[in-house]
Amino acid sequence: MDRKRTTPPPPNPNPSSPALLVTRAAASPSKAHMLAFHFLRALSRIHRVTPVRRRTRTIRRAAYSSMARAAGPRRAWSRALLGQARSRRARTLARRAVLVRRRVLTAAAPSSPAARGGGRFIAAGGETSAAAASRAALPPRQAGEPPRADALRRLVPGGDAMEYCSLLEETADYLRSLRAQVQLMQGLVDLFSCQ
Amino acid sequence: MSSRRSRSRQSGSSRITDEQISDLVSKLQDLLPEARLRSNDRMPSSRVLQETCDYIRNLHREVDDLSERLSELLATSDMSSAQAAIIRSLLM
Numbered sequence: 587m588d589r590k591r592t593t594p595p596p597p598n599p600n601p602s603s604p605a606l607l608v609t610r611a612a613a614s615p616s617k618a619h620m621l622a623f624h625f626l627r628a629l630s631r632i633h634r635v636t637p638v639r640r641r642t643r644t645i646r647r648a649a650y651s652s653m654a655r656a657a658g659p660r661r662a663w664s665r666a667l668l669g670q671a672r673s674r675r676a677r678t679l680a681r682r683a684v685l686v687r688r689r690v691l692t693a694a695a696p697s698s699p700a701a702r703g704g705g706r707f708i709a710a711g712g713e714t715s716a717a718a719a720s721r722a723a724l725p726p727r728q729a730g731e732p733p734r735a736d737a738l739r740r741l742v743p744g745g746d747a748m749e750y751c752s753l754l755e756e757t758a759d760y761l762r763s764l765r766a767q768v769q770l771m772q773g774l775v776d777l778f779s780c781q
Numbered sequence: 782m783s784s785r786r787s788r789s790r791q792s793g794s795s796r797i798t799d800e801q802i803s804d805l806v807s808k809l810q811d812l813l814p815e816a817r818l819r820s821n822d823r824m825p826s827s828r829v830l831q832e833t834c835d836y837i838r839n840l841h842r843e844v845d846d847l848s849e850r851l852s853e854l855l856a857t858s859d860m861s862s863a864q865a866a867i868i869r870s871l872l873m
Contacts, residue, residue: 619871622867622871623871626867626871629851629855632855633855638852638856641852641855641856642845642848642849642852643848645848645851645852646844646845646848649844649847649848650844732826732827732830733827734827734830734831734834735830737830737834738830738833738834738837741834741837741838741841742837750802751801751802751805754802754805754806754808754809755805757809757833757837758805758808758809758812760837761809761812761833761836761837761840762812764837764840764841764844765812765840767844768840768843768844768847771844771847771848771851772843772847774851774867775847775850775851775854777863777866777867777870778851778854778855778858778863779854779858
């Protein structure tokens with residue numbers, strides 16, 4: 587313990603000082619605090635309540651939800667994420683009864699395991715065939731829009747409904763928040779593994 | 782590409798000019814991880830979009846990995862000292 591106190595915190599990517607955990611996360615400290623507040627609150631709830639086998643999935647969802655809450659409703663991507671979380675919660679309750687019946691009838695494999703990647707997380711909101719078809723058939727909104735924009739629309743939450751110009755703006759903001767969230771989580775992992 | 786000049790007809794009330802689009806694209810380029818390594822010349826927008834997509838996918842993957850590590854660490858770590866450290870970092 588004394589060794590840690592005498593040496594000053596070196597400027598390396600794994601700081602011994604936990605203060606860098608928060609200030610590193612975003613340009614303005616208040617945004618970083620909001621992000622940390624929402625995510626840590628969710629983490630403590632998960633630690634108390636969630637059974638161990640569902641934790642990874644729940645933590646991942648909590649990461650995106652706290653990102654969206656910290657960003658607030660003024661961004662289209664955060665609104666889309668919060669709406670997806672809300673509708674998923676509502677659908678889970680309805681689907682449970684259906685799944686039990688289906689499992690008994692077909693004895694097929696249960697629904698897919700923890701979805702990898704945020705893309706699947708976003709697609710979980712539109713799993714119905716109608717939504718998938720509309721997503722596949724979406725033409726570019728503007729004549730000069732490059733075809734790559736379709737892939738970007740799928741990655742950014744709420745991207746399907748945006749004009750190309752807004753898509754670029756939302757992507758920049760989403761990217762910044764995502765980076766801050768990753769840095770926050772990385773800092774937490776460092777913190778917990780140093781104990 | 783030749784229809785760029787007539788794009789102003791597409792949007793409703795506001796004219797979305799070419800410059801605005803390329804301005805946004807260059808902002809995206811600055812956000813990319815290797816923005817400092819490259820020269821400040823603008824990359825073609827398709828390249829910027831491609832790299833942005835890859836970057837977002839990487840970040841999604843990192844969120845998954847970190848979620849998994851966090852769930853393992855939550856089970857094993859000593860909560861009281863970690864909590865004190867977190868509160869300290871938030872108050873500073």
